[in-house]
Amino acid sequence: MEDKRGFNSKAVHSGFHASSGPVNPPIEESSTCAFSDCDDGARRFASRDKKQIYARFGNSSTDALEKKLADLEKGYGAILTASGMAAVNAVYFYFLDSDSHVIATSSMYGPSRVLLENSQFYKKWGVQTTCIDTSNIEIVRASIRPSTKLIIIETPANPTLSITDIQKISQIAKEHNIPLVVDNTFCSPYLQNPLEFGADIVIHSLTKSIGGHADAVGGVIISKNEELYYGLRSLVTTTGPTMAPHTATLFFKGVKTLGIRMEKMQDNARKLVGYLQNHPKIDWVAYPGLPSHPQFQLVSEKIQMKGPGCMLNFGVKGGLENAKIVLNNLKLITLAVSLGGVESLIQHPASMTHAGISPEERIKAGITDELVRVSVGIEDFEDLRQDMENALSKINSLVY
Ligand SMILES: Cc1ncc(COP(=O)(O)O)c(C=O)c1O
Incomplete structure (x- = not known):
């Protein structure tokens, strides 16, 4: 039966809802489970879900x-992983074999791209990768080869905030029978909800906005259909990058407030964008909520995204040297990688998260040296503004 409850109600109650007793699932601290007799053990091993056998297959903390997460992404089922990268690696491992070809967004999280392109990893098995601007549907179409096994x-x-039309790309993927995976972090x-627009799999780094409190690392793979769900579940539980029960309970609690946190972060991000756009020392600002964003329509008409989110980029007049002055002088906005949490974070992708990609490829992907990425948190906007104002005031106006 379709669950008609709103997002926040599902975020709070889905997965575990007590009518009496504790309102949160237990932290199940047991690596293994007793069988009542041999037939019981054999029956559990023969079952598809492999419940109550051994913690690598799952337990009540991870089940909840x-x-x-499957409910929130409207998928058939979810598989927790020890990190976002474990989820990325699991989908590569599942869909790719030697000499297969993969199409990926050129401006994707640095390590997700490095894993495909570096000769120590998938490349050594003969996997070929085409990293392109997937917001350009015609380039995607032209990049498909008979050996393409994954988009x-x-x-x-x-970090570029370029937006790909999921529905359009999923049509191309379906025409060629190629699975489409969307990193929805x-x-x-x-x-x-990418599955609603035709994606087959959604992955997340739970470490980010779903957890929301910078206190745990985790990932998830959510499948639209049963077959892919059991295939990927078997891969993850066999290879072993599964999630510990303590970690699962941190995410279980964190995700309950995702909706209200995201609203506040987005509101702050909109205000910070307005402030930066009007600042004389700022060269440019990129944000999905700005009419100048190339795919603004997919956001403004709430076609694909219900809002522009909490991530923004900017460039400072005078380039990287002046940007560093700002980053080094912020006191409240923290100089750190990661994103989506309650605390505002700022970083320099070219020398940090995307340093593993060659300078030429970075430039081709739009990750310029002066690009600064901000993840806006839930602090009071006036404090964020003052912090930014103070840091920008440290730039000697003669320099730019
Ligand atoms: C979009 C995206 N996907 C995946 C990851 C990897 O996640 P984790 O750090 O949890 O392994 C990150 C990390 O920053 C990310 O930003």
């Missing part, structure tokens, strides 16, 4: 979070 996109992309299920 998987159910909640993986990030939208909005990390930047939006979270509150702002975007």
